[in-house]
Amino acid sequence: MSQGQKSSAATVLLLEADPSMRRLISLGLRHRGLEVIEANSLATISSTDLQSLDLLILDVDEGVSCDWTLLQTVQEQPELSSLPTVVLSWDPPLEEKSSSLTTIAQCVCVNKPFDARALHDGVDHLLLMRTVEKGKQLALAEAALLDAYRKDSSPSIWPVVTAAGVFLAMIGFLFQFVLTMIGLVIIVIGLLLWTIGWHSRIEAAPEIAFSVGK
Structure with missing residues (x-):
């Protein structure tokens, strides 16, 4: 995409340490019309990219081990604290882990090995919820502006x-x-x-x- 040209497609941040897996997931998402920012860690992401995100895909596995603290590290970032997230893991999260680590209301866990359709269904579900939430927020903002206008323009x-x-x-x-x-x-x-x-x-x-x- 050329500079100055802004896309209306949703932007997804893909945090995946495995280059081959990262490339495979990225190709599938781009084929569905999504903008994808690929990274192996948060340290390589600019603040500008963080502010333009609509969804996060996070792989919490490091080799054969599962590190759910990665999700907690992501949640500590102000730009990502309320971002809808798809978590990829070999091990399903336990209820106690989910309640103690996950503060994101919109979070979907996809267990490995996963079918691409399962990942895409989770992405579509979260993006739809985000669109609905933005619509509600916009409606509330418009209602507040209209109410303020009515108060300011009341008969004197x-x-x-x-x-x-x-x-x-x-x-x-x-x-x-x-x-x-x-x-x-x-x-x-x-x-x-x-x-x-x-x-x-x-x-x-x-x-x-x-x-x-x-």
Whole structure:
């Protein structure tokens, strides 16, 4: 895959000490469309690869012996502590070992010698569970965002108060305008009456003078 091209396929980390077994398992997983990161130990895995994982396949056998502490070592890694895991082993885990070592809720044990179909069934099962879990988490996150949006956008009394203030201010300006217009009308009427009365007195003055002369 070229750099900058991101695949939507699930990424599987395969921790297998045996190179031939590691190669065989890797070819089968890649044939099923999965991205596979091969390693013989955690020390060879970069932190970037650890953050992009969807599933872990771990072989806990070292030669003819079985070392279940390898699973505990993996679980102590923060990036892998909750990662779905397929454990490969010659010996089936005892109940007490499983309860004391396995803190991963999504863990499948495949006993050797195993058929490839058993391994692939375990991988498919865990990936499906992981997809469902991610869907639930996404739904919860969307519900939380929607709830926060509803709370933030809930009706408030302040827009109503603001509108009432604007309405009262408009009424106040309109009342002042009406009073001003009434005052102007009174002034105009008073000036007209005053002018008409003044002209009437001027016109009546000659008549009075003429009648006195006779």
